[in-house]
Amino acid sequence: MKTHRMIAAALVCAAPVLGAQSLVIRNATVVPVTGPRIPNATIVVQNGRIAAIGPNLPISSDATVIEGSGLFVYPGLIDSGTRLGLTEVGGVPGPDDTRELGEFNPQDVVLTAVNPSSEHIAITRANGITSAITSATGGLVSGIAALIDLAGWTPNDMAAKARAGMVVNWPSAAPPRGFGGFGFGPPRSPAERQAEYVRQVRDIYRYFDDARAYAEVKARATANGATLPTSFRIDLKMEALTPVVRGEMPVIVEASNAQQIRDALTFADSAKVRIVIRGGTEAWQLADALAAKRVPVVIAPLTSVPGGDEPYDAVYANPGVLSKAGVLIAFESGSASSARDLPYHAGLAEAFGLSGDDALKAITINPAKIWGVDKDYGSIEAGKVANLIVTTGDPIDIRSLIKEVIVRGQRMPFNDRHTRLYEQYRARPKPKP
């Protein structure tokens, strides 16, 4: 019983209380990201949004005041690829919702499966990440990714954009990495892999052709307010792809190597869909093409090793090369349990050619642009959603401490699984010898 009460109390604390009371951070150095830093600034938050920023703003007597002297305020960080809410403990199948069976599941809505009380949400948030794309994998088309804020009672509460993108796992003809290049299953020859690759790419083309045809037929059938004939069979998969072929929803193409990215660019032109490349480990080879086509790249965790014949710093230097070429870049943790490492991938990139400013943008305003929410997210500007972090320094610096995390204007508690265990065992009395 006691445990149950503790859990209940924790849940109450963790969830935001929506209300009109205002929150003020004063005397802090504000780093808006989209403009120059503002020293000794005050930020007023009302109704979950940033009401005003500036020096010497009046503070209402009922406002909660966070003293920010000596501290910095950054926009909450945005992770452009996670499994948050979809998995809990690795290797334990019960809570795993990261993959569905079958090749084509565009109709699967990831938000449905997001567990708002996953331990990973509070842990990730405590390191300054306030929003994240969460998406499934498996098959060729694995469903609709969601942009969520990392607080809320229900999945719908958390949604910043419930339908942020359609995930397509671009197939690969390259030998699988890891396990000595064998991967799982029987080893296959390069010719076998190539044949399989061609078949799968052809399937993706056909699938999107079908979706376009479906959307056109349905549009014609319902033109001028006509009722859909009873003979028309609704296809939920095709319905799900309709906003994609209309260019209203981007395709998140999971593609790492140069061939995948090159072929995905050709596909985007041919199928006339908007794409975001995610993975992009070898995107440096196509930096100019990506920039010319204005295709953004979400860069996979920099904590991977390059291919055997690539420079030792190829993975680290890739973001800098892309950014300098004019590609809009963002980062992803690709994880649930390691999602809090997001800013440190940007830090690694900074060591190998990405400027500090661009590194910060790649986890704030750039993802907001990529996911079409830059009116509300990604920088500290009046009118935007008050997702803010108060820190002792640049969040990309591992040594910086996150002192406050504010999601939609609400101060978040730091009572996650890790801090609970830490406090519990730090207080353990010395055992008798």
Add this chain to the structure above:
Amino acid sequence: MNLNYLRTSACSGASGRNATGLVSRASRLSAAIGCAVFVAIGALPAQASQASGTLDPLSLPAPTAGTLVAITNATIMTASHGTIERGTILIRDGRIAEVGANVQVPPGARVIDGTGKFITPGIIDAHSHTAAEAINEGTQSVTSEVRIEDVLRQDGISLYRQLAGGTTTINILHGSANAIGGQNAVVKLRFGLPVDSLRFAGAPLGIKFALGENVRQTSRSNPSRYPRSRMGVEDLLRDAFTSAREYRARWKEYDGAKAVWDRAKRKSGPEPVPPRKDLELDALVEVLEGKRLVHWHSYRADEILMALGIAKEFGFRIATMQHALEGYKVADELAAAGTGASTFADFWGYKMEAWDAIPQNAALMAERGVLVTINSDSDERARRLYQEAAKTMRFGGASEESALRMITLNAALQLGIDKRVGSIDVGKDADLAIFNAHPFSPGARVEMTLIDGRVFFDRSTAPTLEWLIEQQKKKPRVTSEEGAR
């Protein structure tokens, strides 16, 4: 940084890079990487060019007497006695001869300008599986006779990449498939030299033990071995050490009888027959006698306590618990036993037994008096252990020096090689990592890595991505159609 002299040596710099003709990127890369090794401080260009063929261990270009190198005007993070601003390290014959703010650079010394640079001891990875042809002999629960040393390989690129992350010494461990695994090998990353040259001469012997889900084969639908439970693991260990004790007693009995027989002028009866030599038990006897360090893979607090109990029962000290993700729950017990812990900075939740891992683990254990290191257990993480160490400051409130020690001096202490490596102190091997900025800051990267005073990695001559892109722009790749014309 004045590194021009490096470019003049036989196979560094432009000559190695601008390979003639249309060689593949891979071969250009490997050519340039190979060269980096022989840009040895103290090795003259002529020696270096001779060294480009095969080398046996005995013809290693040893630092010659009188070789002097000075790294000047750098921020020196000693790991043992604080940080020295604008300091100089003087290297003589591959060892640190002097270190401090007022070191005179003797005439004739080669000077590396360290202005703006940060120098740390070469990073030591207390848990690695690099450079071994095989990791696990898991067909039986006790395989103390197998040796990583027998399956070392050059494993080229991975060693090089770890050097490029400032790592200089690694502890290559057997895997965690079984309760009593094989013997480890401590090596220096002398990349490019023959495999025998990797060995860290004089490093104490060690062995890998394991506990938990891997040993119990919980992820297998058809576990093939006893034990399947934690109770069974304890029984297996007690059984193995009981056998080792009996084996040792048989040998003692024989040694005594043999001595008597040898001393006797008149031999009465036959010469005593020695017990059958058992390589498996030999290694366990070495553990019992404190001659072999146990590095014990573990996750949960209960199994750590069980291991400490077995060690106490049989009278040996466990050198380290490896991973020890729940070490923070039993930190006092670890400290009291003099057992160190080698853990991840914040890797967690990847299986059930890693569910109570917390990123404050390292700092909390250290606070309670445990000798703590941060390890990689991965060819990937081994390239950026300096970042992982910084996380102990972020999440656990460790001091900067404490964090640095977790990847340097503490690892040397755990492996029993602290007289040779682990800090920047006079007399120790000149194993150093030179960073462009504070190693814990974003934007920090390794510029140069030295082992025994020799440069094994130098970013200024390394084939970087930036360099590769420049090459491609200068000399566009000829397509097959163009080639055919």
